[in-house]
Amino acid sequence: MTDQEILQxxxxxxxxxxxxxxxSSYKERLYWHIRRMVLDHDDTDDCLQNTFVKVWQSLDRFRGDAQLYTWLYRIATNESLTFLSRQQTRGGSLTLEAADRLSTDTWFDGDQLQRSLYKAIAKLPPKQKAVFNLRYFEEMPYEKIAQVLETSEGALKASYHHAYEKVKSWMKEEIDARY
Amino acid sequence: MNEQQDILERARQAGQPFKTPEGYFDGLEDRLMARIAAEAQPETSRKVRIWAVLKPALTLAAMFALIFGMGYGVLSLTRTLGRGEVSTDVAGYATAEEEMIRPASLIDYYQSNLAEETELDEETIVNYLATELSFSDLAEIYAQSY
Structure with a gap:
């Protein structure tokens, strides 16, 4: 079902x-987007359900001047960022702990390189993490990311560049320390 | 592409490392609709429940407010009437007190009160003092007066 058909x-x-x-159209895409942000499956399930409940509550106010796709990603990203900030206010970053636990996580079967990647991403500030994930994993154009995060494209490009460099450097440090 | 970029590219090309419980996506629509329905239903019944709990308490509070208001009204009215009388008394008392304090000496006392009350003339008073009191008593009274 297309966005137009859904709205009609x-x-x-x-x-x-x-x-x-x-x-049905968006559950998997939004799930993976949230999962890369919060890492744990149960937390992702909570955030995804909250996202869709908010969509249900505010769909009648959706004006259609933005694409349904970017509007949904905005709600899902905000839900993930709210979850991450709540974790930070409780003291410490549970995402970092979750990244450390990836090797024993039942719902993760990545290799050492992927564990290093998610551990490095977990160290990024939450909003920069969203920029990095949307660009790196989803290959979303900057124009769309700007609509999702309501930020200028210039700022996003700079943010992504810094995030990319930091992730590379942290991964390299971890791999060098291991071998 | 340098070696460090290869690290990130290799990690991306390794595929999706996360998994979900089997069938997780299948029933998501139904689970969501059930949650939406469950959240909508208690909201209505919660409103009814809150009103059912609040109604007797609010009635009781309104009755207390009414009784308190009436009591306060009666008390304020009574207090206002009583306060008028008291204030007159106090004014009278103050005047009397001032009258008592005002004489600064024995002579003044005789002149202001005793003399007025008994209507004695000055000569009678002088004769009385000269006959009834000794010279030392008169000197003492005179010393206390100035």
Missing amino acids: LYRSGEREKAFRGLV
Whole structure:
């Protein structure tokens, strides 16, 4: 179901059918986006459900001047950032701890290089992590990332460049320390 | 592409390292609709429950407020009437006190009060003092007066 079909269905009064179509179209993409931000499956499930509940509550206010796709990514990213900031206020970064635990995580079967990558990403400040993930994993154009994060493209490019350099350097340090 | 970039590229090309529990995505729509329905339902019943709990408490509070208001009104009215009388008394008392304090000497006392009350003339008083009091008593009274 395309974004246009979902919105037409919703506006015709078939709210639940439209919502089910929307969830079906976006659940996997949003899940992986959130999962890369928070790492743990259960936390991802909470954030994803909160995202879709917020979508359900505010879909009638969606004006259509932004793409449904960027609007959904914005809600999912904000939900992830809220989760991460809540973790920080509780003292410490649980994402870093989760990255350390990846080797024993049942729902992670990556190799050493991938563990180093997620451990390095976990060290980034939350918003920079969102920029890095959207660009590096999803290969989202800067123009779209700017709409998702409501930031200028110039600032995003600089942020991504710094994040990329930091991740590279942290990964290299970890690998060098290991061998 | 340098060696460090290779690290990041190799990590990306290694594929998706995360997994989900089997069938996780299959029932997500149903789970979400169930959650939305569950969250919407208690909200209505919660409002009813809150009103059911608050209603007797609010009635009781309103009754207390009414009783307190009436009591306060009666008390303020009574206090206002009583305060008028008291203030007159106090004014009278103050005047009397001032009258008592005012005489600064024995002569003044005789002149202001005793003399007025008994209507004695000055000569009678002088004769009385000369006959009834000794010279030393008169000197002492005179010394205390100035």
